[in-house]
Amino acid sequence: MSDSIFGDLIQPAQRGLRRLWPNRIGRRLALGFGALVALMLLALSQAGLQLKLVSEVTQRFATGDMQRLLRVQALSLQTEGVGSALIRLMNAPRENRVAEYTDVDERNRRIDGIIESLSNDLSDPEQEETLKRLKACRAIYADAFIATVDEVEAGDLKAAAKALNEQINPSLKAMLLESNTLLARERQRVEGQLEDAQKLFQQAAVWVGALSLLMVALAAWLAWRTTQSVVVPLAQLESAARAIAGGDYTGRVPTTATREVDRVGRALNTMADAVAQREQQIARLAYHDPLTHLPNRTALLTRPSEGTPAPNTLVLMDMARLKGINETLGYTTGDTLIQEMAQRATWVFELAADEGLIGPSPVVARLSGGSFAGFFYAADRAAVEVLHTRVERAMAESVQCSGHSVDLSMACGFADSGPDGPPKPVGTLMRNAEIALHAAKRSAVGHAWYSEAQEAARLTHLSLVSELRGAVAASQLQMWLQPKFSLVTGKSVGAEALVRWQHPQRGFISPAEFVPFAEQTGYITMVTDWMLREALRTLATWAPLHPELSIAVNISTRDLQDPGFARRVEGMLQTAGVDPSRLRLEITESGLMEDAQNSVALLHTLRGIGLPLSIDDFGTGYSSLAYLQKLPVSELKIDRSFIDSIDASPGTQKLVKAMIEMGHGMDLMVTAEGVETEAERATIARLGCDVMQGYLGARPLYGDALQTWFDQL
Structure with a gap:
């Protein structure tokens, strides 16, 4: 019961999917490639967004945090350097103090400039507190520096050294301590920014990877779906084409849900019907004369010498003066004579077979031009002579063509298998009859039987x-x-x-x-x-x-x-x-x-x-x-x-x-x-x-x- 309910639920869903799935290959490919392009654009946009964020972080790091870190480092260096400059100032002769004063003043200005820039740049409360303490230490240092300079100028070096040790050095140490605190804090902030950037990179990689996997999965599904809807029908088309190539035109290509393949299948079915019809036409043309509708030379030569009794006699009949008639009265008149001769000869042979003069089912074939052949069974040559007389009598009546009365005259050559032995192949009989026909044309009688003497003379x-x-x-x-x-x-x-x-x-x-x-x-x-x-x-x-x-x-x-x-x-x-x-x-x-x-x-x-x-x-x-x-x-x-x-x-x-x-x-x-x-x-x-x-x-x-x-x- 549950399986039935589940099937009832699945089948409508499958039908819905089939309706959504296009029935044309072009639309399927467009849908599939469209989905892949959309996912690719989504992946690229997501990657671009993440790269933008990373870029902003990097830019902020490069223009803000790193610059501030460098200034804090410079503050520490200047603070350390000012103490050394004061010692050189105290120990320098009076004539060299101007240069030392200039160095100390320059360092003090740099310290003040860095403190001022940090005051405008810091946004961290803790850093601001540290900077306030640093400014306080700077103020103490400034007062101590002035007092020390006064002692130096007064020439009291002991008092100056005492001020240096008791006032300036402690204030410089305090400044250095606070600057190091700022430096440590800035390093923490930089490391945090680097961790944030790393996380952004990881998130971007996860997004791009996920979208890439989704694209691969979608591409695989589309390939499988397209393969199932195209390759299988194409295999059926190939099988049908092989069957047609093998001469089987009765098979049919089944319809499919793919419109293009279905159209090719219908065309293949139509082609099979057309080829079958054309093969029938070709067979008719290959084995039948289109003018008289009689069998032709090929049909006669490929006809097996079978039957009861088997055919044993062949006569060749050649219309005389056909070339002159064609040239004088036209080919239409010649074709009319050929058709008339075919009808009369066929009628004589069929009548002779019905009367029992010759065997049943004689074959009358047109070979070429005005040449015809009769292939049949005859008990003896006397029956053939009677048949020849009837044929000549049938041809004696003139034919009316285009207002002209034209006589049908012909020469005949006969060949048979002889009284003893099995029937000879039709090819042998035809060759022998042709030799007899040539002899008949040279004689005044107009007909002749094949003999070995004729062949010897011909050879x-x-x-x-x-x-x-x-x-x-x-x-x-x-x-x-x-x-x-x-x-x-x-x-x-x-x-x-x-x-x-x-x-x-x-x-x-x-x-x-x-x-x-x-x-x-x-x-x-x-x-x-x-x-x-x-x-x-x-x-x-x-x-x-x-x-x-x-x-x-x-x-x-x-x-x-x-x-x-x-x-x-x-x-x-x-x-x-x-x-x-x-x-x-x-x-x-x-x-x-x-x-x-x-x-x-x-x-x-x-x-x-x-x-x-x-x-x-x-x-x-x-x-x-x-x-x-x-x-x-x-x-x-x-x-x-x-x-x-x-x-x-x-x-x-x-x-x-x-x-x-x-x-x-x-x-x-x-x-x-x-x-x-x-x-x-x-x-x-x-x-x-x-x-x-x-x-x-x-x-x-x-x-x-x-x-x-x-x-x-």
């Missing part, structure tokens, strides 16, 4: 590309020249340089095997530089006998995109000392269109150096007459596909004649490539072509055969 190409750098350095490459002949004079006007590779182990390697891969990897620039140096070296050796001959070197798309290409060619020309007009550079239409703006600028730079430029394989690219007018070229080379059997094709003759007239209208020399029969030569000559190149004139030459041709010129 061979990669190996060749990696060895190409060494081949350039070791001079394994060869420059073959195919002569070009004037259709008017029949004489050779130059040759086209063709690169060949004589591998020390693999033997002769066709350019079709390594040039495309060198283009893709960028190694083609090394080949171009090597061919340019070889052509210039050959032109330098031809210069004395046939300075009219030129050599044409093919320039790749990579070279057209290299801003330093023109500077390198100019440096090679200066080193070789060859007239720039004898080195002809051939550029394909498709290479120009890769980066038309920069390519045209580079061509103007090359033309400014003095190099003649040719458009190779004309008629197979995408350039127009209006575009060709901007190019600083001097030759059009009609592709061999137009020359083949041109004598038997009137329609082709009309087309080629239009090309020739167009070239002549632009002041360009026109060359026909791939001329192999006399009929073809006669036809192109009749149509007005200027130069021919092909097996009819000469095959590509190298070594002795090239030298023989040169000697016959």
Whole structure:
């Protein structure tokens, strides 16, 4: 019962203290420091008060008591000294008495002055009584002194000595006694003042010490109270932050009585919710394509090959002409096609799964651009072929985009785990499907299954590309020249340089095997530089006998995109000392269109150096007459596909004649490539072509055969 009553009394008091204790750290610190400052000021004021009192006592002691003590001491000394002066006076010859009189008179005046000052300064009754007796003794001494002086002046030294012994000395002794009494009393008073000052110092020390202890206690209490109200909640905040860092966003920081900490806790809770939402968004972005909302490559590669039955087949589907559609109709149209392809592919795969053609829960993912992947289970390749037919049928319908009807065509590469063995990882299947997709793009069918032969060919190409750098350095490459002949004079006007590779182990390697891969990897620039140096070296050796001959070197798309290409060619020309007009550079239409703006600028730079430029394989690219007018070229080379059997094709003759007239209208020399029969030569000559190149004139030459041709010129 008593505990309950005691608790009832304590709890309201605690609540009252909590109300008095601020709920904000700033106010708590202000309250605590304010209290400490107040106590400090109180201690300083008390110490100052005590020091003031001590100062007053000290000043009073220094200006009053001590001065009075010194005067009393001086009185005793003068009293003692006057007796000695009187003895010297009595014993001094008459002629020396004036000085002694002066000394005695001076001492008497000093005694009178000290007595007078003490009369005005003493406030102690006992001291005043002593001073009265001292004055009385002084009066007796004064009378005795006069009587003694009279006897001395009368010459009666015996009477003077008698007066000195009987009257002056007793009065001086009495004066000395009274002055010593004053001195002793003054010393007592000084000692008392010193004791009082000591007590004041002790009191000041006690006050300051007590206030200091109070400040220390208050500071300790404030530190403990602040620590309890801040450190503990901060530990909770730290624990919550560690939980958030560990990925746990469900925990909550409890509320506290400290407003700032409570605000941080609420902010931490809000941050946990925001981070959880952002992680979900990041996960969606990391594993899903934002355009089609399908899984992306990362989601597909990290998907375990599990299920009943486990997926064992992967197909890669790549939309054709997406880059051209984006450049022509805009990226919005391209995005619409990608979304449409995603919807159709997903619908076909889900329908096939519902019908049991493939396993349940197939995955359709967008990899990049117009590339998609389907990952599923198929009992055999026949089911996959049926699925492919359905996908092609679904893609056959045109898509209406921005007023345009666009066809969805695609290439497909298939890879599976094979009839035997466990399912292969999805990464392996994707790599195999990519190899099959490349094979499908090179074939006319547009789809292909992965085979080890494809990978072997791909590895061979990669190996060749990696060895190409060494081949350039070791001079394994060869420059073959195919002569070009004037259709008017029949004489050779130059040759086209063709690169060949004589591998020390693999033997002769066709350019079709390594040039495309060198283009893709960028190694083609090394080949171009090597061919340019070889052509210039050959032109330098031809210069004395046939300075009219030129050599044409093919320039790749990579070279057209290299801003330093023109500077390198100019440096090679200066080193070789060859007239720039004898080195002809051939550029394909498709290479120009890769980066038309920069390519045209580079061509103007090359033309400014003095190099003649040719458009190779004309008629197979995408350039127009209006575009060709901007190019600083001097030759059009009609592709061999137009020359083949041109004598038997009137329609082709009309087309080629239009090309020739167009070239002549632009002041360009026109060359026909791939001329192999006399009929073809006669036809192109009749149509007005200027130069021919092909097996009819000469095959590509190298070594002795090239030298023989040169000697016959």
